[in-house]
Amino acid sequence: MDKLIIRGGRRLKGEVTISGAKNAALPIMAASLLSSGYSTIHKVPNLRDIMTMGRLLANLGAGFHYEEQKAIINTEKIKIFEAPYDLVRTMRASILVLGPLLAKFGCAKVSLPGGCAIGARPINLHLMGLEKMGADVKLESGYVIARAKRLRGASIYFDMPTVTGTENLMMAATLARGTTFLENAAREPEVADFASALISMGARIKGAGESIIEIEGVDELRPMNYSIIPDRIEAGTFMTIAGITGSDITLKECRIEHLDALIMKLRDAGLLFEKREEGLRVLGPAKLKSTNIKTMPYPGFPTDMQAQFMALMSVADGTSIIKETIFENRFMHVAELMRMGADIVVEGGISTVKGISKLKGAPLMATDLRASASLVVAALAAKGETEIRRIYHLDRGYEKMEEKLRKIGADVKRVNE
Ligand code: EPZ
Numbered sequence: 001m002d003k004l005i006i007r008g009g010r011r012l013k014g015e016v017t018i019s020g021a022k023n024a025a026l027p028i029m030a031a032s033l034l035s036s037g038y039s040t041i042h043k044v045p046n047l048r049d050i051m052t053m054g055r056l057l058a059n060l061g062a063g064f065h066y067e068e069q070k071a072i073i074n075t076e077k078i079k080i081f082e083a084p085y086d087l088v089r090t091m092r093a094s095i096l097v098l099g100p101l102l103a104k105f106g107c108a109k110v111s112l113p114g115g116c117a118i119g120a121r122p123i124n125l126h127l128m129g130l131e132k133m134g135a136d137v138k139l140e141s142g143y144v145i146a147r148a149k150r151l152r153g154a155s156i157y158f159d160m161p162t163v164t165g166t167e168n169l170m171m172a173a174t175l176a177r178g179t180t181f182l183e184n185a186a187r188e189p190e191v192a193d194f195a196s197a198l199i200s201m202g203a204r205i206k207g208a209g210e211s212i213i214e215i216e217g218v219d220e221l222r223p224m225n226y227s228i229i230p231d232r233i234e235a236g237t238f239m240t241i242a243g244i245t246g247s248d249i250t251l252k253e254c255r256i257e258h259l260d261a262l263i264m265k266l267r268d269a270g271l272l273f274e275k276r277e278e279g280l281r282v283l284g285p286a287k288l289k290s291t292n293i294k295t296m297p298y299p300g301f302p303t304d305m306q307a308q309f310m311a312l313m314s315v316a317d318g319t320s321i322i323k324e325t326i327f328e329n330r331f332m333h334v335a336e337l338m339r340m341g342a343d344i345v346v347e348g349g350i351s352t353v354k355g356i357s358k359l360k361g362a363p364l365m366a367t368d369l370r371a372s373a374s375l376v377v378a379a380l381a382a383k384g385e386t387e388i389r390r391i392y393h394l395d396r397g398y399e400k401m402e403e404k405l406r407k408i409g410a411d412v413k414r415v416n417e
Pocket of ligand 1: 023026092093119120121122123124125126127160161162163164165186303304326327328369370397
């Protein structure tokens, strides 16, 4: 297993190019199952999760090839409709093959994802929607077994906005008979980008990115040739890096309009932003100001940025209150930040962060994707050396992180343990 060794305290400077969005690429790759032929997806980041999705599709009989940010998927010979536990347990997003397999082939057997470090992560809303569309859904020894001659359009209300739930049911609805309405749907930019990919395949979708999405079923979809949006969470992570190290970093390929809530909070903390020809310039202040955040579904403050923001607040002037409302256990990074000297008290879904002047390097353990990102953010500002073990968590969602950091002057190296 690899670990990262970071010597902190340096001011960074230069340009970072943001990679394609992992959480757009994953559902869009799954959507290739809705058509028969060669789909090409551009600006796909080279990540563990992308390769896991590729293996999953290959398992179903698809051809999968990845080179230079391009994923090529041939779905002419899909002959297996099962996503096995040993693959699904490594990546929850595997559940995204359920909707398309059911819509295109009338049957699907997908392992229940099981929980993960940040929470139970149920899929009851996915299954409720498929049943409303006429599917027969059974749970048997850890698997979802779903069947439907042909799904029919339905009106589906989500008790809470679910990103992959919205995506799974959008895929199911594209080939259903009649029209489907998804209400209280997830509004994330990745959902809107995903809908654009489906529309490029011939799907009839209105309102993606809003709370009510209308999908009119069609008989057939064609393969796609589609280019995905940049990763707003990677961009946001580099913004917190600029903030905590007092640096001057320009983000290329960054879509500022996808990060309003985060940028507002980073401005409160004292960061400055400048739109330029070559990208978005981010300036970290000499001293950070504390501010409070509460994670919410988009367009609220993104839960995927909560851990990184906490690292930032751990060295801000004053006390900040961080409320996590989306997942029940997304404070795994707190114990590790405290090993660096951070002063944080957790009570239920609320963390109280009292800013200290300087974090100190320490040996740390990554526990989940965004927790590992927050440890990198903290280590870059900490005094001395930090070792971060189990960085396969980081590799799930950040492409060439140490290369991008070294390019702007950070002292970071990857060591094989
Ligand atoms: C997506 O996960 C993202 N993953 C997550 O990113 C992200 O944190 C999350 O959305 C929230 O924004 C991908 O897009 C691949 P949800 P998802 O369904 O779809 C509850 C990362 O770091 N819920 O929107 O699994 C659930 O428990 C990852 O890149 C139900 O109760 O999340 C949670 O409290 C981590 N029943 C809330 O909804 C359901 O059937 C939001 O979950 C589904 C969800």
